[in-house]
Amino acid sequence: MRRAVLTAAALAGALTLAGCGTGSGSSKADLSVSASYMPQPVSADMAAGFLTITNKGGTKDELTSVTSDVAGQITMHSTVGGSMEEKTSFAVPAHGQLVFKSGGNHLMFEKLKHKPEQGQKVTLKLTFAKSGPLTVEMPVESATYNPSTGH
Amino acid sequence: MRKKTFAAAALLAAATLTLSACGSGDDGKSPVSVVSEETDSGKAATILDQPFEKPDLVLTDTHGKKYDLRAETKGHPTLVYFGYTHCPDICPTTMSNIAVAKQALPKAEQDNLRVVFVTTDPDRDTPAELGKWLKGIDPQFIGLTGDFSTIQAGARSLGISIEPTKKDKNGKVVSVHGTQVIAFSPKTDGGYVLYGEDATVDDYTKDLPKLVKGAKP
Numbered sequence: 585m586r587r588a589v590l591t592a593a594a595l596a597g598a599l600t601l602a603g604c605g606t607g608s609g610s611s612k613a614d615l616s617v618s619a620s621y622m623p624q625p626v627s628a629d630m631a632a633g634f635l636t637i638t639n640k641g642g643t644k645d646e647l648t649s650v651t652s653d654v655a656g657q658i659t660m661h662s663t664v665g666g667s668m669e670e671k672t673s674f675a676v677p678a679h680g681q682l683v684f685k686s687g688g689n690h691l692m693f694e695k696l697k698h699k700p701e702q703g704q705k706v707t708l709k710l711t712f713a714k715s716g717p718l719t720v721e722m723p724v725e726s727a728t729y730n731p732s733t734g735h
Numbered sequence: 736m737r738k739k740t741f742a743a744a745a746l747l748a749a750a751t752l753t754l755s756a757c758g759s760g761d762d763g764k765s766p767v768s769v770v771s772e773e774t775d776s777g778k779a780a781t782i783l784d785q786p787f788e789k790p791d792l793v794l795t796d797t798h799g800k801k802y803d804l805r806a807e808t809k810g811h812p813t814l815v816y817f818g819y820t821h822c823p824d825i826c827p828t829t830m831s832n833i834a835v836a837k838q839a840l841p842k843a844e845q846d847n848l849r850v851v852f853v854t855t856d857p858d859r860d861t862p863a864e865l866g867k868w869l870k871g872i873d874p875q876f877i878g879l880t881g882d883f884s885t886i887q888a889g890a891r892s893l894g895i896s897i898e899p900t901k902k903d904k905n906g907k908v909v910s911v912h913g914t915q916v917i918a919f920s921p922k923t924d925g926g927y928v929l930y931g932e933d934a935t936v937d938d939y940t941k942d943l944p945k946l947v948k949g950a951k952p
Binding site: 623625626627629630631632659663667668669670686687690692693727728730733 | 820821823824827828831832835867871872898905907910911932933935936
C-alpha cells in the first residue's frame, strides 16, 4: 500500500516537471503576445493598437518600446478618465499579463506611411528591458471590431 | 486491486494539479498589470429618471457656419458626444460604432437622426479638420467647434467633465474626451439615455430603432 502511493507520488513529481517545460524551470521572464489587433483608423494621421503580453516566467520584465516600418512614431499610453498619458515603459509582471485594450492602455501610431485597411497586417517589434525583442503581426480589423465578440 | 485504484487516482489528481499550475496564466489568479474593467450591468444604456436639458450651444459647424444646437436638432432624435480627432482609441471607435449602427436604420430615419460630435480640442479641430475626420466616419455626422469655455459649459450641463488641451510633462499635447454619448428624444428634446464608452456597435444597432422614436431602449 505505502509503496504504491510512493510510486504514484514519484511519478507525479516527474510529470510536474515535464508538464511545466521551459520557463517555470528557470525563473527568467517568458513572454508571448496574443490578442493583437488594430481597428481600421479614420485616416493615416493616427491609429490605435491593442495586444496582450503574457509572462509565464517568474521574473518581471518591462516593455520599453514599440516600433514598426509603417509608422513614424509609436507611443504607449495609459488612459485615465478620458485623458491619455504617455508612458515610456510598461511593466510585464511575473506570471502575469500586460494588457493593452480599448478604453485602457493603448499603442498610438502616428505619421503612418498609409492608412491601414481592414485585412492587412502591421508588423511590430516590441523591445523589452531584459528579454529579447518580439515581432508581432498585428491584423487590421474593422473600425468597430470588438475583441470579446470577435467581429 | 484497491491499491491500484488509489494509485491511479493520486496520479490523476497530480496530473490535474500540474495542468492548472502550468496553465497559460489566464486563470484569473495571475496579477494583471493594469486593468480598466468597466462595471458591466449587461446593458449598455442608462436611462435617466431626470432627463438633461439640451445644452444651449451655438458653435461653428464643419462648413464654417453658425450652428445652434437647440434650433437645428429640435424634434430630431439626436446623439451628442464630446471628443477630439487626435484621439486614437475611444473617439473614433464611438463614432464608428454609431455610424455602422445607423446603417441598419431605414433611410428616412437615418436622415432624421442627428449625430453631433462636439470637439474638446477646438484649437486643433478647426471646421476643416473636423470635416475631414468625420467624412471618414459618416458624412452625415455634424461636427462642432468653437470657444472652449462654451463647449466646456455645454458638456458640464450634461454631467460631462472635460479639460482644456494642455502639454504634459514631456511636452506632448494632451486632450480629453467625454466618456458618454447622450441620446436626446425627438419628442421632448430631453437627454434621456446615456451610453458609456464600452457600448458596442451591437448595443447601438439594437437601441437606435427605439431612440429614433424617442422610446426607451
